[in-house]
Amino acid sequence: MQTEDARYLKRIRVHSLNETTDIAALAQEIVERCKLIHISKLAEVEQLLYYLQTRKETGKRKKSTQGLLDPSPDFLNDSSLLEGEQPSINCIDDYIELLYEDVPSKIKASSLLLRLTRNPDNLEEMIQHDTVLGALTRVLREDWRKSVELSTNIMYVFFCLSTFTQFHPVIAKYKIGALCMSIAEHELARHETWKEDFFKLTFVSGDNNNESAVKEFEKAQKKYLGLVKKQDQLLRVAFYLLLNLAEDARVELKMKNRNIVGVLMRALETRSNLELVILIISFLKKLSIFLENKNEMAKQDIVPKLRPYVACDHEALCNLTQRLLLNLTFDAELRQKMVDNGFLPAVTPIFNNPAHRTISICVLYHLSFDDKTRSMFSYTDCIPKLIKMIVESPEGAIDVELAALCINIATKPKNTEIILQCSNGTLLKQLVKRAFRFKDPLLLKMVRNMTQHGQPVKRKFVEFLGLFAGAVKKGFEEDLLIECLGALGNLNMKDINYEVILNKYQLLPFLQNTLKPGHAEDDLVLEAVVLIGTISTDSNCAAILAQSGIIQTLIELLNVKQEDDELVLQIAYVFYKMIWHEETRRVIISQTQAPAYLIDLMHDRNAEIRRVCDNTLDIIMEHNEDWGKRIKLEKFRWHNSQWIEMVETQQQDDEDDDMYDLPYLRDDDLL
Structure with a gap:
């Protein structure tokens, strides 16, 4: 019975x-002993008890979605060990007494207490008990070397508590985490000893004709495998307990100071148990988000150790490995190690599994950060799969991860050739149409990157000039305009009539407005300048640009954006292209101060800017005598100032050296 007032609530604990x-x-017993429940409510009490009983059965721990299994020891269900005894919460004191007897009794007591702890309903009462956790801690601290079963059972009790964060302070009180670290380190060292002894015995029993030696070897092998199996169970419980405690960042820092990464790496290298490996990689994934832990993993050479699990058949292990790799790929050296160890072709087949597709694409995207690695994609079957995923994507913009990877891949000519060859050369039209249909700026960026390669590739994009230029007339959003202008700017081909494009799609007014300082974002302004440089290769367009006043606008923009090296370089390049045509050359020399700005830029710290300005000024010198004299004078002053400074420095050094070579002078020799 329950009412709204807690004063009228009677709780009955059914232990x-x-x-x-x-x-x-x-x-029947509850109704007889509790005077508040009438005999007529017997059926309802039975129904409530049945509900509690079935709830306990369905409340057992299930497999984690990340593949982390409940680390139950195999010997937990050993009926011979418990002699048929069923644990009871009312007998905790009896179990505690067994913890003071011999090792078999302690194992029995720990097993009974573990069974109670696995029921979440008993945890609160066990925590409230005065001595049970203290007694378990004492036994674990004193006797963990004597029995693996005993250590596993006791650590599993604390593991059950660690699944609830409210019990973490209790575990910290008894310093179970530090004890688990010590036990794990000792067990890994002991495994090395077992392994050495076993291999020595293998060498001794190498003669198959010696039957006694063979039998001795088989017996030792069986013993060794049994010990390793029990040790794997202990390590699973210990690492799982530490993983739960690591939810607190302060506790994780303490583990880092105790070299938890080194312990996990040793375990990963020496253990083959599938569940244990899953747990280790999951723990490493959690730790890898911090720089110090990532650096320690790099020192421990983690990349080759993960190679066997990159494309394994076990889905949970494969997924966890991919997530760990993703965290590690933020480090440039680790990315290079992954490439050197063949991770690029190993990750590609994972695309076929939708469960791993996104994470594997993210890993490949990080690997594509490095310029050399991008070229290696052409030697795998990755590119056709990626393009197929784009074509088969649902309506709307494609996934950001997929688009980002394809954008990086498209920066290499060989990769672009593979893309153009997909679907017998018909794929390019599908990509461009999809980009404009759904107004996908990332897909357009990929297309734009493809247009920057050689003339044979650029010719395949000529048929889309109308789409790119039409985006300006239709007033697309800025992010789309940037990519369309970038694609037009890349198509610097002599046989394209840009005069028709300028007039048909009204590009000139758009460019004039865009170049006005403060009128548009810097990215859009930069692409507009690049497009003007491409258009300037056409002599007919040069005349139109000269009459439009756009040259003066470029000078104003240069004056405002003189700290932006990329924009300054592109403006200087526009002047270089214009100076070849008589109409624009006349305007630049006689009606603007562009040569003066170019003279100033001769001394810029950017080598590319200096080179473009020198080439432009050389052409101006050939066509204008006045500017030619001024340019020669400025170049002479620049070179002469450097020479004078060098000569003066050398003379000063010579004078300093001569001071010590003078003959002895008397005071009366000095004037």
Whole structure:
């Protein structure tokens, strides 16, 4: 019975309820002993007890979605060990007494307490008990070297508590985390000893004709495998317990100071148990988000150790490995190690599994940061798969991860050739149409990167000039305009009539407005300048540009954006292209101060800017005598100032050296 007022609430704790309890007899006992429940409510009590009993059965721990299994020891269900005894919360004191006896009794007591702890309903009462956790801690601290089963059972008790964060302070009180670290380190060292002894015995029993030696070897092998199996269970419980405790960043820092990464790396290298490997990689994934832990993993040479699990058949292990790799790929050296160890072709087949597709694409995207690695994509079957995924994507913009990877891949000519060859050369039209249909700026960026390669590739994009230029007339959003202008700027081909494009799609007014300082974002302004440089290769367009006043606008923009090296370089390049045509050359020399700005830029710290300005000024010198004299004078002053400074420095050094070579002078020799 429950009412809204807690004063009228009577709680009845049923400690003896388990799978074998007689529900009818227990309900009868409760009604008889509790005077508040009338005999007429017997059926309702039975129903409530049945609900509690079935809830306990379905409340067992299930497999984690990340593949982390409940680390239950195999010997937990050993009926011979418990002699048929069923644990009861009312007998905790009896179990504690067994913890003070011999090792078999301690194992029995720890098993019984573990069974109680696995039921979440008993945790609160066990925490409130005065001595049970203290007694378990004492036994674990004193006797963990004597029995693997005993250590595993006790650590599993604390693992059950660690699944609930409210019990973490209790675990910290008894310093179980530090003890688990010590046990794990000792067990890994002991495994090395077992392994050495076993291999020595293998060498001794190498003669198959010696039957006694063969039998001795088989016996030792069976013993060795049994010890390793029990040790794997202990390590699973220890690492899982530490993983739960690491939810607190302060506790994780303490683990880092105790070299938890080194312990996990040793375990990863020496253990083959699937569940244990899953747990280790999951723990490493959690730790890898911090720089110090990532650096320690790099020192431990983690990349080759992960190679066997990159494309394994176990889905949970494969997914966890990909996520760990993703965290590690933020480091340039680790990315290069992954490439050197053949991770690029190993990750590609994972695309076929939708469960791993996104994470594997993210890993490849990080690997594509490095320029050399991008070229290696052409030697795998990755590119056709990626393009197929784009074509088969649902309506709307494609996934950001997929688009980002394709954008990087398209920067290499060989990769672009493979893309153009997909679907017998018909794929390019599908990509461009999809980009404009759904107004996908990332897909357009990929197309734009493809247009920057050689003339044979650029010719395949000529048929889309109308789409790129039409985006300006239709007033697309700025991010789309940037990519369209970039694609037009890349198509610097002599046989394209840009005069028709300028007039048909009204590009000139758009360019004039865009170049006005403060009128548009810098990215859009930069692409507009690049496009003007491309258009300037056409002599007919040069005349139009000269009459439009756009040269003066470029000078104003140069004056405002003189700290932006990329923009200054592109403007200087526009002047270089214009200076070849008589119409624009006349305007630049006689009607603007562009040569003066170019003279100033001769001394810029950017080598490319200096080179473009020198080439432009050389052409001006050939066509204008006045500017030619001034340019020669400025160049002479620049070179002469450097020479004078060098000569003066050398003379000063010579004078300093001569001071020590003078003959002895008397005071009366000095004037």
